[in-house]
Amino acid sequence: MAGATISDVASAAGVSKGAVSLALNGQPGVGEETRKRILAAAKALGWTPSLRAKGLASARAYAIGLILARDPKLLGTDPFFAGFIAGIETVLAEHEYTLVLTVAADETAERKSYRKLSAGRVDGFILTDLLLDDPRIGLLEELKLKAVTLNRPDIESPFPAVSMNGTEGFTKAVEHLVALGHTRIAHVGGPLRYVHGRGRYDAWKDALQAAGLKSDLFIESDFTAPGGADSTERLLAMDDRPTAIVYANDLMATAGQSVAQARGYCVPDDLSITGYDDAEFVRYLNPPLTTISADPLRWGHEAAHAMLALFDGSHDGQDVRLPPPELIIRGSTGPAPDR
Amino acid sequence: MAGATISDVASAAGVSKGAVSLALNGQPGVGEETRKRILAAAKALGWTPSLRAKGLASARAYAIGLILARDPKLLGTDPFFAGFIAGIETVLAEHEYTLVLTVAADETAERKSYRKLSAGRVDGFILTDLLLDDPRIGLLEELKLKAVTLNRPDIESPFPAVSMNGTEGFTKAVEHLVALGHTRIAHVGGPLRYVHGRGRYDAWKDALQAAGLKSDLFIESDFTAPGGADSTERLLAMDDRPTAIVYANDLMATAGQSVAQARGYCVPDDLSITGYDDAEFVRYLNPPLTTISADPLRWGHEAAHAMLALFDGSHDGQDVRLPPPELIIRGSTGPAPDR
């Protein structure tokens, strides 16, 4: 009986609606005997409480929002986000929460989405692709919504963050290249206004300085394939060209490798290349790409947990720190060429 | 004022709650003058009707569900689905509906998700990755939910479908190879229990027969990179090996190309390869992949439209047929090698 309501259960069990509510939610105020009888009646009628009614009465949406502001084309090649969603889902599956997902193409659409979902659709947001000075934080504070951020922004934020323990994954890539004898190591990064773009840049720079090398070969790109291709061309055209390039993601690295090969450079003999994300396809590139493997499922898992803890008030206020990712060495990195 | 309710607006405009409701929804029963006054009051108070209350009163969720039953790892490399979601979103953005997305790793999780979302979370589902004999159709009928399917299944289905006008896109790939002189054209397909896997298989077979060629080189694979790699090895080990392989998606083609090259075959001189989907990265493969470009945004767009039409009863019962996709010729296909 799909159409059963709390009243049906109440009369079936010979109690009031209130008692049924208490019994179902495991709250005190009903005797053990009665509770059992109520639950039995509920099961017999096949009753599941209506989320709509529940939501109205308790002023909750029982949903969390995720708004991805990226070009849909890019999304499709982003290995992070699918795993991330799956990670969220594994947690939500065991709770009465669901994920409301929106893809916004531009900033206007993004703001519109936040407004739309804020109007009672979700109880909180998970913020990805965080900017150093992210306006969404103020926006959500204003709207009195909860949130969990991926990475902690530079500005003051009242929301718990899930972030990586340093940017060691990226540091490892640079150290790997230094160990191979490279001295001219370039970085094609994502936009520096992103926390993760910035973090990878810093890691690159710091690792080079630690090795006593100059960090002059940097191009701020945009995480897209054309961006990676273009940056690579510019780097290779330099007088004192790099012998290795670390890219901030796999897509730029893939495009970069392709461009280098088209220009007649042999990878890795003439040029070593590393990516970031460990997308499924990069092991099938020619040569297979050395890259860094984040753990998107884990990120999703932690973010969802933090969110739920925030909802039931059990959050301890501490940021979650994830272990550094792995460097996966494949064929695109090799010893520095002789000069 | 975020906390404004319909009562506030009613008293501000000096009318009853009922009048406000009628005015807001553009229903008859309020004078033009009064309607304007009510809308002005609503705007002044910054009132947006509570979706929770609306949902409870009208027994609707104002959301549509999308459950993806795939390995999260695969999802990340699937260029279709991200664009598809974006396509749905562009339509929903202008309506008061949102998308509830779930990723299910296995069939148990999938069924659980359908049950969970069916309990008042969504008003209908969009079904992707349709099976010829898809059990979800019966399930949703039983649950009295609406649905739109991507492709029409073999079994009787009361739900409108969005499907491609034939599988011409795939046919084009085979014709392209035939025109290049290939006579041994293999197909590495997806599982044949999927409508799209089956459709591509049929298209391959029919195109070969139309060209008077044997269609004996077929391997039923699984849309994954390892599956594509494995199938390719088996095809290349044959006595009368194919000189061209058409894959049912880009990921298998990418893996196949990598395997072929590792075995010493030159692509396209020794072996031509085609994919399907036109993932962002395939143009950066070495050589760039000849593939077929579906239009995921369009699919999402049409599916969402059909869904909304179903909700407001304006659906005409006709399936939507999309134009055939484009064949994008790149470097992975070339003339058949001399024997």
Added chain:
DNA sequence: CTGGGTCACTAAACCGGTTCAGTAAAGTAA
């Protein structure tokens, strides 16, 4: 002038839960 129909609008019921004030019965301390 009257009866019937429309129109604009109100009051109240309703959707299906949660929650709070109140009550009767049982338990406990003085």
Added chain:
DNA sequence: TTACTTTACTGAACCGGTTTAGTGACCCAG
């Protein structure tokens, strides 16, 4: 024994909309 607390439960208000029955004003035909 009385007085006070605790426990188990009920009834009703409430969340914020939609919807329906009903009312008075107005118009028109007979």
